[in-house]
Amino acid sequence: MSHDLSYEAATVPIRGDLVAAHQRAWRRLAQPGTWWTGAQRVAIAAETRQAVTCRLCQLRQTAVTPYAVSGQHDHLGELSELIIDVIHRVRMDASRLTASWYNQVIDNGLSDAAYVEIVGVIATIIAIDTFTHAMGLAKHPLPSPVAGEPSRYRPDGAKPGMAWVPTIAPEDVVEADQMLYAELSGAHIHRALSLVPAEVLGFFDLDAVQYLPDAALRDFGREYRAITHAQIELLAARVSVLNQCFY
Template sequence: MTNISYEHAAWPIRDEIVRAHRSQWERLAMPGTWLTGAERVAIAAETRNAPNCTLCTQRKDALSPYTIEGEHDSLGVLPEVLVEQIHRIVTDPSRLTRKWYDGLIDAGLTPEKYVEALGCMATTIAVDTFCQGIGIDIWPLPEAHPGEPTLIRPPAEVGMAWVPTLTRDLADGTAFEWIYGARKRVTNIYQAMTLVPEEVRGFLGEMVDAHYMPSQWTGDPDDLPHAITIPQIEAVATRVSSLNGCFY
């Protein structure tokens, strides 16, 4: 088990960030909804490997990534269709298209596995870039736990996105009402992974609550438990999104 601790970091790290990283690093290794623990850890490993891929570098430099054919430099653990998803999202997210997504589905990847893999990637990237940002080594990946996925699917439908999502209306009266709870305002980002509710609970719940702003935040700037203000947070987020080519 990886014992995540930031006690030797150059800056004090808030307790909720430490708790979130420990909890989600452990969850990464557990059987998920559609993926085994071993598959989830393999996705995290491939997420780290993607920037080293020659094919991805060539595609990134090309006028269109779809003009370059070849094989990914993968770790050889995951199916090629999952490797394609991971590598493209990591290395060239601003040029993803609906046709590309449909191609993954036609090749055998299910929307449910696509979304869960995305959650694993997001968790890995969030923890890794945090470590890099404070100048420490990234953590070893956790050991996978045995067990089978739950295969629990909410009544999500295709509507606002390429993948099915569970809107508040669809969640009302079901076992998934907790996703929205008492939230008065629900962003598209929050709904993005609702096809796999546990990824909402883990990444958009615990991780985003710790790093961005708590879901129960009242809107009063004096109640935000951060060292910087909301405008400062948004300014940093905007700059990072621009540098990463991350738009929606």
């Protein structure tokens, strides 16, 4: 399998910056990350796709509480039960995750930073898969993993308090992470994955082309896309409601 992806089958033109950003994300997905190897990152992406057809997840979605339904996930068998449950819960029932659930996950042996990287991989694969679905295209074959070890870099500026996981405020960025908010305001949504700076840089590289660059968000004197700021925000609000996103 290639480390790149193609939109040659698309029936409408796709902006070059979108194609380039998706290709960068696809290559990054296959490479060793901060806490997971390339093989593990690709396995996380594959399990994210698998979660959509999981019978246990579907039953839990219709229950008053996910804890009312027990059983085993339909999974691919490449990851531990703990990681599989995290992926399926984040992918299929994120609006009902709680701090107590997260704390139990950490108590069961997953580190806070490894959890953040899982969320980053999930967000990346969902963004690209949703795009192909909207375009009426098949999902891209997942890339072949790149050998190597994770960097295991934990930023000194990360502090607890804002979220379940430690995050980096703009004033706490250290020299090693000086590019973290170079093109971002450092708002809470930018800080969410900041315990793993590479995931912030990767996700918002996608966000800038699928949505808008941060500097363009409030530049109402210029329209950057084929639709207006107002139309973009109407779509964003509707999607947020459908996904039960309370941000």
